[in-house]
Amino acid sequence: MEKLILYIDPGSGSFLFQIIIGGILSTWFFLKTFWTRIKLFFIGNNADKLPDDNGNAR
């Protein structure tokens, strides 16, 4: 049987790229949150201003 080669949409390269960089961005996000916590510790304890795990302000 003839094998069909179906090419993906050109935009899908961007889709795959997001999967690849997902880990890098999660690490960046963790470090950013961590750094914000350190800053808040010295500036004043204002934990309400920290983003939650989804990046939303509390």
Place this chain on the structure above:
Amino acid sequence: MVMPVKHPASFRDDAGYVFTQNHILYRQINEYYKPHFEALINSGLYSELTSKNLLISHSEVENINADAYKTIKPEFLPFISYPYEWCFEQLKEAALTTLSIMQISLKKGMILKDASAYNIQFRHNKAILIDTLSFEIYEQGQPWVAYKQFCQHFLAPLLLMCRVDESLVILLCGNIDGIPLDLATKILPFYERFKFSSLLHVFMHSKSIAKNKHKTIADVEAMPKTKVNPLHLISHLQSTIEGLKIKREMSQWGQYYLTGTDEAYLSEKEALVRGYLDKLGKQKVIWDAGGNNGTFSRLFASYGDLIICTDSDRNSMAENANLNKVNHISNIVPLFCDLANPSPALGFMNRERDSFLKRMNADLIFAFALVHHLRITNQISFEGIALLFASSTKYLLIEWVSPNDDRCAFLLGNNKSIKENYTEANFTKALEKHFTIHSKNTLKSGLRTLFFCETNKNSK
């Protein structure tokens, strides 16, 4: 009954399309989009976004076409501008607004399936999304479908404007779906690849698109299934764009009003114009052509519902936008327009994006201290100048600058051919071909004259 006319730009989305009937704009929603539209309304996302002035509001009306699931009538915007007519700060605000909408949407279990800069407009000094059908239900763990589009429409142009030259936004004119990332990588300076955000979202992203171009569906299915959190991506894009800034100096026109013009002239001109405008009453759309940093737009802002202040200097536009915010004036939109080369019609059949002049249907035009620039610098005939304005307005307030005026004399220099032709009589003759001159007032200096005209019916 007047037949509905589908908007020529509204053909890319299966969710619905925009059409007009009796000059009223509607948006049809197709059956296919029903679950997404219901989620938009029922999740509270629509009410949250409209209450925050991030999404245009609409009212539901009776279906006009038989195949519609629903028909909505969005709030009317009197003028649509395009991203290549914005300055850096405006495009940046549009980008950040898109990301804010995406963040709020994710909280409600939806995403933006489109991140087109053309879906953003400026209303009351604020960027707002005008495409109600841009949302779709989000499948947890999936990447953001509009990431590439966002980078092409916003990030790449902003980086080019910031790092190379602000005028490079004009590349959007030749690329209807945003600046291709591989093109951006060729223009951006070499050092840009050492910046983490640019390396990631532009250089590596572009490489990945090129590398995966020939992947088959089978290849993709064979890849490990990793879930992603788009909020981390959105948050990173937000930090990246917030960090982009253009260092601006006061525009040449800002300095012009500070040092180059005497106060007596300005106050005399203001009083004269106010007199005309008091008689005319409030207008819907005023076009302040060559309005520099918007000094006159702001002075007469209360005489129009909307004032489009155009200039060919983006520094002036940025200054204008900033001054409007500082002074809490919300009905002035600064836009880029080179009157000798206004934005052309673009896209499929040249009908997706209308030319600037086709979109401009003003009730009144201000053309202050402009004639000498158009006639001498751009070498446009008086007749051409009159025709340009006659095709775009009902009323015109235009200022004649005498050849004995210092600025005009400087421009005229030794140009003998234009010098001979540059007379008030020739200017008046050209105006009278398209306008009825209602009044004419020469300022005390004798060097400048204001003409108040109405477009002849056969000239529009």
